[in-house]
Amino acid sequence: MIAAIALLSAWILIAFLGLVDSVFLPSPFETLKSFFKLLSLQFFEEQLVPSTIRILFAFLLSVIIAFPLGLLSSQNPFVRKMILPVCSFARYLPVAAFVPLCILWFGIGDGQKVAVIMLGVTFPLVLLIAADTASTPTELIETGRTFGLSKAEIVRRIVLPWALPAIWEDLRISAGWAWSYLILAELVAGNSGIGYFVVQSQRYLETANVFAGILFIGLLGLLTDLIFRIIGSRLFRWV
């Protein structure tokens, strides 16, 4: 908090004293003005909606793939040996390096953005979900076994409810990554989206718009986080 105030004061001071040309560093006032100008129907339709649809679609798809893979890896040693090494390796491949490849494969449209997000999110999410479900205490599983529950019933009635709060937390964190990968993909290629807006503004030296765009992205990330937290605290009252 103190750091944030210090940074903001420095920014105001630099702008006020005119130390740096506003092409490089617009004043907070200009940034704010640009930011409020962004809140228009046109910006929502042309930039925000495409970005949101891409991230929702890509993130959902990642979760749909990662969830069963993660769960199966924690429950079945064979699947675990097949999947976890691949994911552990893929996790260290820099997503940025795949952006050119995604352009080659999927062009510069929505497919490329979705591919970049999914590449970045799916692999680590499999590992996280595997770890969350594997953390179910043995006594709970064995309590289930003493009641004669089958393996499937144990997963449904014990492993999943146990792991759900942790999985939700991991979804919240990986939604943050999804935003950064989306912006990355939009910066490099495309013709709509918030990332595209930022890079376009930079081309026309509308630096205040660049700043406003970045601010907007930050706020969107914060909002996503907040939504996850609120839903999480409603869903998992027992935690």
Add this chain to the structure above:
Amino acid sequence: MTMESSLLEFKNIAKEFVGSGKQRIVALGDVSLSIQQGEFVSIVGPSGCGKTTLLRLAAGLDIPSSGRVLYDGELVTGPGPERGLVFQAYTAFPWLTVRENIAFGLNPSNPIQEDERITRWLEKTGLTEFADHYPKALSGGMRQRMALARTMIVSPKVVLMDEPMGALDQRTREKMQSFLLQVILETNTTAILVTHDIREAVLLSDRIIILGARPGRIVGEIKSDLANPRNHHQLATPEFESIYNRVGECLLE
């Protein structure tokens, strides 16, 4: 002691584990033990002598390295609802309310009758007020009663208890002991209780099995023939004293 009345039988049980350094750990040597229908048996012995292992074998959560466990004359190959287990740690399903925790093992096919049963067990355990709370709101003693209710509500033929009162204070412990006696008596359940507390063993059980360590084996067996029904006043009687001393001596050997 006729053959047909023995409900649970351990026949020349040995159980080995492979330790972290690949060395073999003999948790139980050659253990033979037969428990009658309706009997209350306590198992005492030093830490690491294989008490938990013995219960897990009876529950079917582990399979012996050699020897056989028989339940009602049949080979035990896995867990089953007729053999209930109360764990050493207080196990609660944190995402279920107290009522749902207690009802966990019930088959929801007959909701009305089961509802009555749950209500009865909530009353018995004094948890009615907490029925709709999550376990995080419970004290250790309450959780332990909840775990016992969850095990007992499905009417197991044998209840296996691993130091269920290990972490309770003296007062709560005595209350739990009375509660346990009453429940076991009412339901006529066969019970095996692992405990560190010799007084508890003498007071609650018909027979006390003393285990020795390395390898885990039976070193003694003492009958506790205090008058039934048991109560805490018997702790001050010479009969109690005498049994207590005999168990203590046996443990020292």
